[in-house]
Amino acid sequence: MKQLALGFVVVLALAGTGAHAATTGIAWDKAPPKTNDVGALQNGAKLFVNYCLNCHSAAFMRYNRLKDLSTEDAKLTDQMIKDSLMFTTEKVGDTMKASIDPKQAKDWFGANPPDLSVIARSRAGHGGTGADYLYTYMRTFYRDDTTATGWNNLAFPTVAMPHVMWELSGERKPLFDTKEEHGHKVPVFKGWQQVTPGTMTPLQYDQAVGDLVGYLQWMAEPAQNTRVRVGVWVLLFLLMLTFVAWRLNAAFWKDVK
Template sequence: MKKSISGWLAVLGLALGLTFSAAASAESEGIAWDKAPNKTTDLASLQNGAKLFVNYCLNCHSAAFMRYNRLQDIGITEQQIKDNLLFTTDKVGETMKANIDARQAKEWFGTTPPDLTLVARSRAGHGGTGADYLYTYLRTYYRDGTKATGWNNLVFPSVAMPNPLWELQGERRPVYAKVEQHGHEAEVFTGKWEQVTPGTLTPVQYDAAVGDLVGYLQWMAEPAQNTRIRIGVWVLLFLAMSVVFVWRLNASYWKDVK
């Protein structure tokens, strides 16, 4: 019996060691993700994020599980949707589908652009939430003449997609420092950037815009999340009060029982 327990403990210890080793290895291969601001309750931010999504993302990426008229939940009227967010041939009750041809996109980029409806949930990992990943990813593009698109990304090296927001951000170059690692000299990202050409937004404004876009992607992945959280808080309060009543009822029921 003792040998069996010892064997299981050894297997468990090996599994945990491999898990932590893999996580540490994955962490060392990429940069740390920045914490995304939580803007899922800010209607003005969500509305701006929806506008950015339609103008800069929907050209290539669909959101096939989201309908345009659902944007009324974040305070955009049906008329505003028709006037500002719909393409000419789209209707307000239709889903958000990209106009790009999937086969042409694969030829141009080497892969079919993925659907973004659930991307804020599917991209979660050891580095943080899906929102953290997207927030860091959209802020770490840089020019790279060795790539077919002319762009690269620190979070997603050799990414097939060029920077969709480059007009807003401008062109930047990451700053590296040479350090000694395992007896060899290596270049490590310092967390700083050199602005090559300015964009239409300042760096602070750009970070805020990306926060709005990521907040919208979070909301789109689960439009009912804020309602779920709000109802959940009331349910927990109700259960807490119920425990008190049940406890007193139990005490009253058993007080005469010896």
């Protein structure tokens, strides 16, 4: 059953534990490289459709492009995409549009949820790649009764998006130490305390988020793996051509004093 994902991103005023988290300066974790793992990408596509697509569109991605995520042992067909990854009356050639009504979303939240087509590329920053940010973001939600949704996030303090995958991860509580900095005590994040268990273990949840982030990376540029493979062969060809040209040049000028 498709989960209702209230995935809107609207910055609220800093308050309570949100302000506390904002001073921790949490480092982004490195996202696992999964853009070449077709099985992980298929699982990431399923997670995206179930937990993200109700509110977030992917307007530059068509459902039938998911057939690129096929192997000889796990081939995706149009019918499989319809049966497993589509829950509305849309056609398999349509783009991935959110179920939420844009006018209602703006009335409810003040802004429409952002499109996720290239989110893995646009979120890069000084802390790492966009994939690193998303991998950290989806794993740092915690309960916060001072926010409108009841959730907060260490990577994006006071974010208005709730933890839509909380049933998988369970509830966790961030733990902090303090350190002296310019004469002031500053909170420093040191780890998590599991409050209630989820349907997945922490390791399984991290792997699931890695699959989801891998899919978001792939969706941002479905041809990236082909581009890299072709690029390697082009560079090898140019290297060989350079060697041949160098030897021809030497042979041409060998009798010229």
